Amino acid sequence: MYLQLTGTHVRLLGSMHLFPSTSRRTPPWVAEAYDWAEALVFESDPPTILPFLKADARHGAAQLLPLLSADAWSQLQAVWPVEGALAPLVELRPWAALIVAPTLFQQVVEGVEPRMLRSAIAQAKPFSYLETAEDVAAALETIPLEAVGAALGLLMADREEPQRTLERMHDAWLDGDLQTVQRIAIESPMFNLPGIRHAILDARNRAWAARLKERLDERERTLVVVGALHLCGPGNLIECLAHPVEAVF
Template sequence: MYLQLTGTQIRLLGSMHLFPATSRRTPPWVAEAYDWADALIFESDPATILPFLKADAPPRAAQLQPLMSADAWTQLRTLWPAEGPLAPLDDLRPWAALICAPTLLQQVVEGVEPRMLRSANAEAKPYRYLETAPAVAAALASIPLDALAAALALLMTDHSEPQRTLELMHAAWLEGDLHAVQRIAAESPMFNLPGIRQAVLDVRNRARAARLESLLDTAERTLVVVGALHLCGPGNLIECLARPVEPVY
């Protein structure tokens, strides 16, 4: 979960973007990784992605309705907030509906990145991002509509799944158990349908590896913070880099 790229000044940290509200603990190796680093690299800036959630023209989330049962679509619309940045549902891009829906069923607090960003800003520790918002949106837009609809329909059959999965993943993450994190995620509708993992993880891992290649000769101690799922399973970031790593923790 916390790895050194052998022969470089780059370390990789697998993070949790959100923590369960009932389990807010951060493991000590996260603080140690932050203290070690002279500079930080995060995967993307969530604030810049917000404008991409809504579509000025089709495709919009309403196109998912014919691909879902009437009951599943009704449940989704009932779940959706009537006000705020995610409203209305019909104006969202289809992929945004899937990315946002689980969070409406979770009780969470902020995870690793917001905490590190606050510290970095307070201490003037430099940081940057691996991905631009347009690149993230383009990757997620490649998820087929039928896969999005199927995942949302599964989600509507078990409203407790997102919270349950988050709590199990957080517990495995605290132990630094990447294999367990991968096994738990594989049972979630977000990742067990064709096309979703490829867009959410695989495509982005390849792009990130290409960007990191240009940084491998840096003399600055650099911590790369990515979601833990990007470090496990087939096509993970470590595989894409094709370089040896050593566990720090």
């Protein structure tokens, strides 16, 4: 979960972007990693994705109507925000609906990155990002429409699953147990649908690895903070880097 790229000044930290509201604990190795770093690298800057969430009428979430039961669509509409950047549902891109929908059934607090970012700003610690919001949107746009519809259908059939999965994953993450994090993820129905893992994890891992390889000769102690799922399973970031690593924790 906290790894040193051998022979470099770069470390990887597997994070959780959100914590369950019932357990706000952060393991000690997260603070240790932050203190070690002279510079931070995060995945992307979340607020910058907002302009990419909406689509014109032909490309919005209304495309999902034929792929969901009338009951599932009605339930989704009933819980969807009625104002703000995420409203209305029909104007969102299908992938945006997919990413947002599980969070509507979770009770969460902010995870690792917002806390680290605030500290970095307060302490004038340099930080940068592995990708732009445009990069993120382009990757998520590749998720097949059928997979989005299937995932939302599964979600509406078991609306408690996102919270269960989050709590179990957080417990495993606190223990630094990447294998269990991976096992929990693959037990989640959405995770196994064609195209979803590829877009959210695999394609981005390859792009990040190419960018990180350019930084391996830097002398500055650099902490790269990515979601824990990017560090486990086939095609993970460590595999894509093809560089030996040593566990710090």
